[in-house]
Amino acid sequence: MNKFLKKLMNINSKKQIPSNSTPSKAQEIEMKNISFETIKDEIKKIFGHTADLKADDILVGKSEAIIFYLDTVINTDFLKDMLGQTLESPVEQDIRITSVDELQAFGKKSFGVSGYKLIHTISEMTETILEGRIAVIIKGVPAALTISFINSEGRTVSEPTTQTVVRGPKDAFVEDISTNINLIRKRIKNHNLQFEKFKVGNETRTSVYIGSIKGIVNEKILEEVRKRIKDINISAVFESANIEELIQDKSATVFPLALNTERPDSVSSALLDGKIAIITDGTPFILLVPAVLTDFFISSEDNYQNYFMSSFIRMIRYLSFMIGLLMPSAYVGVLTFHPELLPTTLLLSVIAQREGVPFPAVIEVFIMEITFEILREAGVRMPRAVGQTVSIVGALVIGQAAAEAGIISNIMVIIVAITAIANFVFPNYSFANASRLIRFVLIIVASILGLYGVLLVLIFMVAHLSSLRSFGVPYLAPVAPFIVEDQKDIFIRTPIWFQNKRPAYLSPTTLDKQKPQGSPSPPKQSKGGSGD
Known part of the structure; x- marks a missing residue:
């Protein structure tokens, strides 16, 4: 079988047309x-x-x-x-x-x-x-x-649809690449901001731009990005996700190795930190590389609120990640193998609710999780006027009816609801998808090995994350390896005037971001009082 697959791949590779192939x-x-x-x-x-x-x-x-x-x-x-x-x-x-x-x-x-x-x-x-x-x-x-004389008609600049904020800019990228570059240049009026153009796709010849700031970006990383885009050999490119899949480090992983965003302020901030923007014509989503795990917990709104509130919300995001990842598997593991971990009163309450439920805990969890995933996809794909109504009403009606019919317990409805809500806390949708997939793996392992299996999967997950690289940058940086100076904007957000350095894990050409400065002090009151 393996020989047949290798032979088939060799035949297909001979038929491929190089991406930079010359015309007839x-x-x-x-x-x-x-x-x-x-x-x-x-x-x-x-x-x-x-x-x-x-x-x-x-x-x-x-x-x-x-x-x-x-x-x-x-x-x-x-x-x-x-x-x-x-x-x-x-x-x-x-x-x-x-x-x-x-x-x-x-x-x-x-x-x-x-x-x-x-x-x-x-x-x-x-x-x-x-x-x-x-x-x-x-x-x-x-x-x-x-x-x-190109026809510039297209969607006008409007509010973001996937990365909304309460306070902050309300404009978002569109499908026109010239408009997107203009939105970035409006924020960074710097002659060192440079864009390189490439044509990708043997048939579509899609325009792809690389954006970076000369004097800040690491030239070695920029050259690696440039090389990978030049080496792309594909017939068509319609979205930045095609570029992301073709240039990311060759690793079998569910975690995204490039950050995508539709917010111009997020791209501008990342460029000033030393990252590289990959802009694809025909899509409002821009790629930012290199990307590390902590990037997916940071929202652009964090810089527009008080740093105490931003730090609190950021900790909520990390907590939500653990809840969305572990709560269903913990429920299965505890009820199946470790009921002694629950307080007696709570254990009796859970057992009473599950009395008459015909399925074991793992089947109960899978029924609810898959049902919710179906409702989520139905809400996304259905017409906008009825999609949200169907998803909300469907969840309420189906959950209540299933609990009353004795198919599932009330505690199961609560757990799935909390898990789903926690999964929507992430600012980035692609990272939330990774959490959804790992959650099902944890549920299966918890039904076989209990909490020991959950702990084992978490150990393997951390080891896997430690092995990942995004254009040579460790995926867990600046936590592993631990960089003290970069902790000012990771788990908490320190005041902006205290963040004097760019992320050291990016190895920027210029590490200093701004001159050291303290918080403005209140004016000194004159000795004679306000009347003098």
Whole structure:
């Protein structure tokens, strides 16, 4: 069987197309080597019979020309107005373009602010047309002029849907990559903030940007991120999750090794700490790397509240993680193997409630947990107008009816409800999913080995977390290895004026975040009192 799988994988690997594969020879032909009519035929041949490819014959002054564009991608109204005034205006009727230099001078004069550029091969022209640009080909000139007229229509900036806050900015990323970069630059007005562009996906050619701050980011980590993105070999990329799965350290784990967020303030703060942002076109979720375990317990709102309150809420998150992870398995383990751990009064109350329940504790827990998971998914997938109502009413009705019918006990309803609520406390949804999966493993082990099995799984989980790396950074940093200076914003949040250093586990180029400063002291009162 193993030999068959290896042979199958070898066959598939031979059929793979490299991500940086060169286009066909026809696409690589330079325009200076073919005639005007051949260029038109090549472009039409490459795009086939697609209905949205337009090829219009025009006059640029006295020169014959043709423009290629996809009318479903560009802003056709803007195109007609601008080209009508520029390419075919009476002022320009006397010009004749016969060389590349004249074409460049014309582009600079007419489209200097529109991001024009010259291209010299068929492959470049194909790519620019797909990007939402128009290509102007003038007869007798061995180059083409391309101008951007992309249709910028899309979802407007609105409030976050998965990472809401009570106090703080209310804007969130959208599907347009230019808008997302603008939201970051609005917060970080620093010339050292740099973005590198990549094309990922053999078929989709999705734009992916790497954002970092020069002079802060660790150059070795940045180079590793750059290398992994260049090495991606996949046919299509539609969401940042595809990038995350392809660049994370090769480890079989349920824990996310990259932090995703739709909040511009979270990305800006992470960039200033020395992290790297990976921005994918077509998705509002930005990846932040390297990511460590404690990042998933920190919310951007922590910096907008009093540090005492932020520290208290953060401790609640850690407590909620343990409750959501352990409560159902602890219930199964105690009732099945260790009832002596419960106080007598509580034990008698639980036994009385379970009297008449036909299932053992583990089956009871699985019935409720799976039912709740079904209700959760139904609430997400159903139309928004009825989804929340169905999930809430369904949980109440089904839970009460099952308890009254004697299928489950009332204590079981309480435990599952507390577990579910605790699981929603996490600021990051992907980390909550990891907790959900591990909870089922703990329940199964608790039904076989009791609390000893639960403890054994926790030991293996901690050992597994210790072995994980995110772009070379230990996943449990700065707890293991323990870094004293980084503890100022891990389990509790110290005052902002006390956080003078960037996270040392990221090994930033510049460790100092701000000059040491103390809390402002109250003004000294004059000796003569307020009347003097």
